[in-house]
Amino acid sequence: MTSERTALFPGTFDPFTNGHLDLTRRAARLFERVVVAVAHNPGKGTLFTPEERVDMIRVATRTLRRVEVVDFSGLVVGCARAVGAQVMIRGLRAVSDFEFEFQMALMNRRLSPGLEVAYLMPSQQYTYLNSTLVKEVARLGGLVRGLVPRVVEEALGAKFVPARRGAATVSPASALRPQPDAAAAPAPARPRAAAGRARSLTRPATAALGAKRTGAAPRSRRATGRR
Secondary structure: OOOOOEEEEEEOOOOOOHHHHHHHHHHHHHOOEEEEEEEOOHHHOOOOOHHHHHHHHHHHOOOOOOEEEEEEOOOHHHHHHHHOOOEEEEEOOOHHHHHHHHHHHHHHHHHOOOOEEEEEOOOHHHOOOOHHHHHHHHHOOOOOEOOEOHHHHHHHHHHHHHHHHHHHOOOHHHHHOOOOOOOOOOOOHHHHHHHHHHHHHHHHHHHHHHHHHHHHHHHHHHHHHHO
């Protein structure tokens, strides 16, 4: 191990939350150099591009002198070798995280035996926080202030506000208003068909009544004669 201990903090960070920022600060107090590594991970269908995520994290961590931000693709152990990291930082929010993190730690140890893993717990106020939850709240118009750095809050607003404005044009209230050409439109096809059926049923009924006036009386007399 070199005199300068380098820790790698990898993740997708889509987006970078205050929980991630809290772990970065904690790692910076323990290690001389902390590298936040943004994974490309195209299979996840990220909201922000790797370049956008790197830029936002750099702004959010600009006051932390020991922190660098890079992006990478491929195995995280390869990124650790590239930046000279001896330790990988991972966050544990709840017991549910442990099983996945334990499995990944054992696989990374097999791939790179010299790379250790240090688990850090975030502040209590961020234990429930994750990137997916933040995106869902922002997408539905909820406030994310206090959950993400200001730069991330603004970026989320730029992503989702146009969509919310577009949705407002088809609000339930506007959908209930009559459209300009709706009043002049002919009656729907189904009522016309129903009226047609009513008329067609009326004609045979009238014809039957006429038949009773002309031919029903002789039948009635014959029927009476039989009696």
